[in-house]
Amino acid sequence: MKKTICIMTACLMVVVLGLALHGEELRVLRMSQSWPTRIDPHIGNDGSSRTAYVNLFDSLVYPDKNSQPQPHVATNWDATEDGLTYTFYLRDDVRFHDGTPLTAKDVKYSMDRLLTMGEGFAFLFSGKIESTNVVDDYTVRFNLQSAYGPFLLSLIRLYIVNSELAIANTKAEGPYGENGDYGRAFLQMNDSGSGPYYVKEFRLEEELVMGKNEDYFIPIPEEAPDEFRLIGTTQPAVVRTMIAKRELEITDAWQAYDALVNMAKQEGVELVATATGAPFVVMMHTRRPPLDDIHVRRALCYAFDYDVVREEIVPGAPAMIGPVPLTTSGAIQIDRYPHERNLELAREELKKSKYYGKLDQYTLTAIFSQGVMTQEHAALLLQANAAEIGIKVQPKVTPWMTVLEMTADIDAAADMQITFVTPALPEAGIAFLGRNHSSGAKTYTQNEWLLDPVLDKMIEDALATLDQEDRFVQYAVIQEYITDRTPTINMCENIRRYAYQAGYVDWPLDELPQPLFSYTFAGRFFKVYPEKKATL
Amino acid sequence: MATVKFIAKRILYAAFGLFALSVFMFTISRILPGDPARMALGPRAPEWVVEQLREQLHLNDPIFKQYIIWLRDAVRGDFGESLYTRRPVMEDIKEFLPATTQLVMLAALIQISFGILLGIIAGRRRNSWIDNVTRVFAYIGVATPAFAVAILLLLLFGFVFDLLPTTGQLSMGMARPPVVTNMVLLDSLIAGNFPAFFDNLKHMILPAFSVCLAGMAQLTRITRVTIGENLRKEYIFASRGFGVPEWRIAFKYLLKPSLIPPVSLLGMQIGALFSNAFLVELVFNWPGFSRYGVNVMLRKDLNAITAVALVMGVIYITMNLLVDLGVGALDPRVRLGERNA
Numbered sequence: 001m002k003k004t005i006c007i008m009t010a011c012l013m014v015v016v017l018g019l020a021l022h023g024e025e026l027r028v029l030r031m032s033q034s035w036p037t038r039i040d041p042h043i044g045n046d047g048s049s050r051t052a053y054v055n056l057f058d059s060l061v062y063p064d065k066n067s068q069p070q071p072h073v074a075t076n077w078d079a080t081e082d083g084l085t086y087t088f089y090l091r092d093d094v095r096f097h098d099g100t101p102l103t104a105k106d107v108k109y110s111m112d113r114l115l116t117m118g119e120g121f122a123f124l125f126s127g128k129i130e131s132t133n134v135v136d137d138y139t140v141r142f143n144l145q146s147a148y149g150p151f152l153l154s155l156i157r158l159y160i161v162n163s164e165l166a167i168a169n170t171k172a173e174g175p176y177g178e179n180g181d182y183g184r185a186f187l188q189m190n191d192s193g194s195g196p197y198y199v200k201e202f203r204l205e206e207e208l209v210m211g212k213n214e215d216y217f218i219p220i221p222e223e224a225p226d227e228f229r230l231i232g233t234t235q236p237a238v239v240r241t242m243i244a245k246r247e248l249e250i251t252d253a254w255q256a257y258d259a260l261v262n263m264a265k266q267e268g269v270e271l272v273a274t275a276t277g278a279p280f281v282v283m284m285h286t287r288r289p290p291l292d293d294i295h296v297r298r299a300l301c302y303a304f305d306y307d308v309v310r311e312e313i314v315p316g317a318p319a320m321i322g323p324v325p326l327t328t329s330g331a332i333q334i335d336r337y338p339h340e341r342n343l344e345l346a347r348e349e350l351k352k353s354k355y356y357g358k359l360d361q362y363t364l365t366a367i368f369s370q371g372v373m374t375q376e377h378a379a380l381l382l383q384a385n386a387a388e389i390g391i392k393v394q395p396k397v398t399p400w401m402t403v404l405e406m407t408a409d410i411d412a413a414a415d416m417q418i419t420f421v422t423p424a425l426p427e428a429g430i431a432f433l434g435r436n437h438s439s440g441a442k443t444y445t446q447n448e449w450l451l452d453p454v455l456d457k458m459i460e461d462a463l464a465t466l467d468q469e470d471r472f473v474q475y476a477v478i479q480e481y482i483t484d485r486t487p488t489i490n491m492c493e494n495i496r497r498y499a500y501q502a503g504y505v506d507w508p509l510d511e512l513p514q515p516l517f518s519y520t521f522a523g524r525f526f527k528v529y530p531e532k533k534a535t536l
Numbered sequence: 537m538a539t540v541k542f543i544a545k546r547i548l549y550a551a552f553g554l555f556a557l558s559v560f561m562f563t564i565s566r567i568l569p570g571d572p573a574r575m576a577l578g579p580r581a582p583e584w585v586v587e588q589l590r591e592q593l594h595l596n597d598p599i600f601k602q603y604i605i606w607l608r609d610a611v612r613g614d615f616g617e618s619l620y621t622r623r624p625v626m627e628d629i630k631e632f633l634p635a636t637t638q639l640v641m642l643a644a645l646i647q648i649s650f651g652i653l654l655g656i657i658a659g660r661r662r663n664s665w666i667d668n669v670t671r672v673f674a675y676i677g678v679a680t681p682a683f684a685v686a687i688l689l690l691l692l693f694g695f696v697f698d699l700l701p702t703t704g705q706l707s708m709g710m711a712r713p714p715v716v717t718n719m720v721l722l723d724s725l726i727a728g729n730f731p732a733f734f735d736n737l738k739h740m741i742l743p744a745f746s747v748c749l750a751g752m753a754q755l756t757r758i759t760r761v762t763i764g765e766n767l768r769k770e771y772i773f774a775s776r777g778f779g780v781p782e783w784r785i786a787f788k789y790l791l792k793p794s795l796i797p798p799v800s801l802l803g804m805q806i807g808a809l810f811s812n813a814f815l816v817e818l819v820f821n822w823p824g825f826s827r828y829g830v831n832v833m834l835r836k837d838l839n840a841i842t843a844v845a846l847v848m849g850v851i852y853i854t855m856n857l858l859v860d861l862g863v864g865a866l867d868p869r870v871r872l873g874e875r876n877a
Contacts, residue, residue, distance in 0.1 A: 028708065035831070036620060043622065045578060118585030119577055126582050175592055188622055201712070204621055205632065205823035205831075206704055233703060233821040237687045241695040241702050401570030401836060404579060424580070434580075443579050 025530035029225035029505065029523055031250040032239050035232035037208050039199060040187040041159030042114045045121050045424070047253070048230060050518030055210055055228060057159035057193040060088050060107065061152060067329065067426045067513040069152045073102065073160065083147035083466040084130075090138040094217045096162040097191050097198040104140035108132040109163035111142070113182050121157040124424060147464045149471045150427050156516070157424070161192040196220055196524040197228055207231045210523065223506075223527035243269060246533060249505050250521075253496040256373065257315060260499045268503020268536045273316055273495040275327040277431075277515030278422040280314060280374070282366065282382060282489035283447035285415050290362050295353035296391070297486050301338035302346035303385045309491045313377045320490035323436075323482040327493060327515045330428030330475040337483045339490065346389050359391055366416040367398040367406065375418045378491060382418070407444045417447035420494045426515035428475040432459045436482060448487040455481060504532035539861075546860065550853040554846060558610070561845040562603050565838050571595075572836045576619035593838065606842070616839035620832050625843045628828060633847065634718035635705065636817065636824035640809045642740050643748035647805070651752040652798060655759020656791070662764055670756055677753025683815035686746035690819060693742060701739050703821040710735050743820045747812045751805040755798055762794040796867050803859030807852035 033051065038044030041053045060077075061069035074088040094102040111132045114122050128151070130143040144151065166183035169190075174181030183192075191199035196218070197210035208230040212220060233239065234254045242248035243263045251260065264271040284291045284300070291297055310317050318326065322334035338345075350356055366382055368375035379395035386393040393416070398406070403419075406412045421444075423431040434445035437459045441449055458481065462474035500507055506527035513519045573589040574581070593616075594602050609616060615625035658670040680688075694702035701707060705720050713720065713727040721740070724732035766772065767790065775785050810826060817827035825847070832840035 026709070038622075045580065118582055118588070122585070123580045123582060175588065185623060203823060204628075205827060206821065229708075231703065231821065232823075233818075235819050235821070237690050238703055238819065238821060241690060244695055245698060245702075247703075247708075399570075401575055404574055405570055408574075445579065 025533075027223065027226045027528035027530060028229065029227070029250070029526055029528055030229040030231055030242075030248050031521065032233050032242070032248060032252040033230045034234050034252060034254060035205060037230055037232065038120075038188065039191070039202060039208065040184065041120065041161060041193070042110070042117055042122070043119045043184070043188065045157075047517065048232075049120075051230060051521045052208055052210075053159050054195075054518050054522050055197040055524075056191065056195045056199065057161070058094060058102070058195050059158055059160065060090075060155050063156050063513040063516050063519055065511050065513055067153075067516045067519075069156055073107075077152075079466070083149075083151075083464075084144050086142045086144070086151065087135065088140050088142075090140065091217060092138050094194055095215065096165070096194045097213060098162065098165060100162055100164055102160060102162075102194050103137045104134040105137075106160050106163045107140045107158075108134050109166065110158060110160045113161070113166075113179075114158065116176055116179065117182060117184075121424065124154040124157055147466055149463050149465050149468070150425065150429055153425050153427055153430075160194065161187065162194070165190075165192050196522070200227065205232055212523075216524075218524075220524045221527065223529065224524050225526055225528050228523040243499060243501075246501060246536065248501075249528070250500040250507075251498050253498060255497075255499070257497060260497050263499040268501055269499050270502035271497060271499050272507070272509060273497050274509065274520055275318075275325075275514040276420075276422055276494050276496055276517060277325050277328045277426040278420045278494040279320055279325050279435075279488075280309070280317070280378070280420050280491045280494045281418070282378070282491065283417045283419070284487055284489070285413055285447060285449055286485070286487050287410060287449045287451070288415060290353070290355035290359060291364070291415060293353045293355055294486060295349045296355055296359075298338060299346045299349035299353070299389055300382075300386060300391065301486055301489050302342045302349060303389045303391075304338075304489050304491070305341045305381060305385055306339060306491060307341070308381055309378060313374050313381070314492055314494060317492035317495050320493050323479050323488065323490065324428045324431050324475075325493035325515075328423065328426045328428050328431055330472040332476045332479055334479060334483045337490070338486065341385075343388060350389060363392040363394050364415040365394050365396050366418055367396050367403060367414040368418040369403055370397050370399045379418050382416075382489075404444055407447055408442045410441070410449055413447055413449065417444075419444065421445045422494075422517060426513075428479070429459065429463045429471065432475075432478060433463075436478075450485070450487060452485075501533070503536045504529045539864075542864075543857070543861075546857050550850075550857070553853060554849050557849045558607070558842060558846055559603065561842045562606060563599065565836070565841045566599055566602065568836060570836050572619055572838050575836050576622075606839075610846075615843040618832065618840040619837040620828075620835050620840060625840050628840065629825070629843065629847060631718055632823065632825040632828045635720070635822065636810065636813055636826050638719040638721050639740055639743055639747065639813060639817075639822060639824060640806065642737075643744040643751075643809050643813075644802075644806050646744055647748035647752045647755060647809070648802070651755030652759050652795070654752075654756040655798070656763055656786075656794075658756065658760040659763025659767065659794075660786075662760075667760070670760065674753040674757045677749045677756075680749070681815075682746055682750060682812040683819055685749050686743065686816045686819040689742045689746055700742050701735075702742065705736055705739050705823065706732060707735050707739075739820075743813075743816050743822055746816045746819070747809050750812065751808060754801065754805065758798050758801055759794065762797050763790065766790055766794050792866060796863055799859060799862050799866060803856040804852075806855045807848070810848060810851055 033048035037052050038049040039052050039056060041057050058073045060074040062072035064070045073090055073094050075091055077086055077088040079086045090104060096102060115125060115129060128144055128148050130145045133141045135141050166187055169186035170183040171181040171185055176182045196213050196216045198213050200211040201209040210228040212226050234252045236255060236259055239251050239255055244266060260271050263269050284297050286292055319339055321339045322332055322337050324331035366379050368379045383393040383395050406414055421435060434440040436450055436455060438451050438456050440446040441451055458478050462471055462478060465471040465474060508525055512525060573586045577586055590596055594605055613626060618625045618628055621628050654670050658667040661667055690702050693700045706712060710732055713723040713729045713732050716723050716726050720736045724736060772785060775789055813826035814830050817824045818830060829844040832844060
């Protein structure tokens with residue numbers, strides 16, 4: 001009898017324990033995202049792909065909260081004095097998700113693959129890397145074509161793939177010569193990383209489910225999400241419903257401000273803003289009358305109502321006092337760059353212009369991207385403000401494809417373009433490359449058409465300076481030089497807003513590198529508390 | 537033999553129709569403004585990479601030559617690579633079309649059952665309260681776009697009453713059945729995974745109703761009218777006079793002739809269900825072919841746009857062929873007409 005009771009008690013305990021374990025809720029972090037998300041780190045660089053890369057892959061260096069590179073897979077490194085050779089020493093305990101150790105040959109393969117394919121973040125290294133050599137299993141060397149100051153920072157975006165796995169799954173036929181398809185068909189649907197999360201499920205058009213890598217070389221807190229899901233929708237009604245039902249922990253950045261405010265009215269939901277380092281600007285075509293006259297450009301800058309932008313169009317956005325957002329490394333504040341509305345000064349500038357009295361002959365077209373409400377509102381504000389000083393501005397909604405096509409040709413380019421430009425890395429020199437260097441002309445990042453060889457040389461020299469302090473001094477001189485030309489109305493620094501479930505999710509935003517987009521979504525730093533969720 | 541000839545003739549017409557459609561879509565997709573290679577690679581990709589992709593897509597060749605190359609590959613079942621998913625379009629079709637097909641099949645089932653049933657009731661009780669209610673329903677159904685219905689249903693049943701799931705195909709934590717047909721509903725049945733089957737069915741209810749509401753409203757109206765007309769035919773009065781039971785009159789003598797116009801309409805409507813699904817799939821985050829169609833069009837994905845249009849064309853043509861056969865079975869005059877023609 002006793003024996004039977006013992007057996008029954010044991011069985012009951014097993015069942016209760018089983019039920020208890022079964023009932024333990026998974027820590028899940030779900031975020032809506034604009035699709036498509038890529039999981040091949042060498043072909044994409046859009047927002048949702050970056051979020052995936054940060055979680056699935058490792059890089060030699062990792063940004064600290066000031067976006068500065070710190071040791072990660074590489075424990076340390078040294079560089080020759082001329083800055084042409086960098087040697088990195090790797091940890092020996094990093095493993096890919098299939099258990100293969102991460103070694104120097106994987107780093108070389110990743111750099112070679114990125115450069116050969118030329119997509120994704122290749123533009124950060126293209127024309128700068130001469131070769132990559134494997135010194136030994138855990139030492140890799142990069143030989144640069146010329147000295148490049150932000151090289152270490154750029155390595156944050158070199159995501160290392162499992163070369164053995166990629167080579168084993170490479171198709172012989174493909175556009176990359178002897179490398180066939182470079183494992184492209186395989187890597188775009190399969191996990192090849194070593195990061196804190198692995199690909200659990202990847203369904204195109206639906207969602208990317210990432211599971212916590214329990215064997216990660218850096219211990220991940222127990223409270224960190226067991227699963228991180230990127231859900232492929234930005235539909236306002238869906239996002240609103242999912243937040244309300246607590247089926248979504250973080251919204252995407254594309255929800256309207258009013259909608260986010262409404263979501264934040266729900267108990268436990270909060271609204272947060274993150275810095276982007278992206279200037280929200282009106283680019284003026286400096287090669288076309290009457291904008292080829294600095295006085296007309298300065299008049300427009302002074303006529304513009306920056307307060308309306310920061311209070312109503314992008315509420316809470318920081319002012320831009322100078323050509324580069326102040327959250328970017330190497331940016332300086334230049335008070336004389338017009339950043340406040342002053343109609344008196346605007347009219348004075350106009351009087352100095354060679355077009356004074358003839359401005360009614362011109363109607364300036366200001367293009368903005370279709371469907372982007374903030375840009376549309378800014379265009380209408382610009383039209384109203386310019387009219388006050390007698391300049392006619394015609395806002396024109398333009399499909400994004402047409403914007404790209406127009407900005408590729410100096411003659412087809414619009415008189416003015418209203419847009420955000422998110423720099424690939426938050427350093428002033430990198431921002432100059434897109435916004436002010438001649439290589440940035442013909443792209444959407446520069447409609448000013450500066451085409452100034454003196455400025456180009458200054459930017460190139462600054463970027464070739466290895467010492468960060470010296471480099472930043474040169475950046476300051478460049479910013480003064482740009483201010484003297486005032487090619488842009490810097491409306492504000494754009495911010496991204498999200499609603500998230502603060503009631504049961506701990507998102508340590510202050511400790512994460514904000515302008516370096518996507519590192520704020522590194523899942524291992526989040527903490528999810530299902531027990532708190534149950535009480536909401 | 538006559539039926540075979542009839543089908544052969546229709547298939548021949550369909551082939552011509554598809555050829556014309558392919559020429560049209562191919563040309564339209566290539567003359568739209570914007571460089572698809574640049575679009576696919578992003579504004580920061582170096583020019584040499586963009587040029588390489590242009591070459592790969594034959595974009596530097598004359599459009600006639602591009603079409604010949606495309607046609608040569610297409611007849612072998614190779615629609616090229618999608619610039620959106622960066623994999624063969626055929627793989628995308630195989631993955632996304634089944635999800636939409638199962639959604640449309642459920643929508644068609646709901647549309648036919650409810651549409652015809654409501655039409656019969658309204659037709660037999662003309663000007664009663666039930667007729668008035670179906671009339672209002674029909675007006676609202678026809679006038680409201682599918683995506684607006686989708687958002688309304690989502691907010692009502694997903695948010696306010698919290699009765700049904702609102703996104704995706706399966707709930708979180710639900711084991712996905714092994715892929716056999718790529719239709720989760722069917723795959724879960726094959727695997728004997730009934731929880732997944734019912735979960736998937738639950739996920740389909742709101743999108744399916746959103747997709748079919750307009751068609752159901754039209755079907756209700758047409759059925760009501762034809763039922764009403766046929767009710768006044770002499771043979772119905774005669775049947776009643778001979779004492780034929782009312783249920784027998786309804787199902788044997790009234791329903792069959794009354795279904796000819798609705799069935800003719802169904803061919804177009806089931807094709808239209810695929811079109812309605814375009815925005816509904818976006819709203820419900822349903823990973824289907826219609827949503828894929830929207831995304832490839834927004835990104836000027838040349839190969840995928842042409843393939844999507846062709847697949848839609850094949851669906852329309854097939855549905856119309858089936859409907860023609862169905863109408864022929866219902867109405868001997870159609871069969872005889874074809875034979876005499």
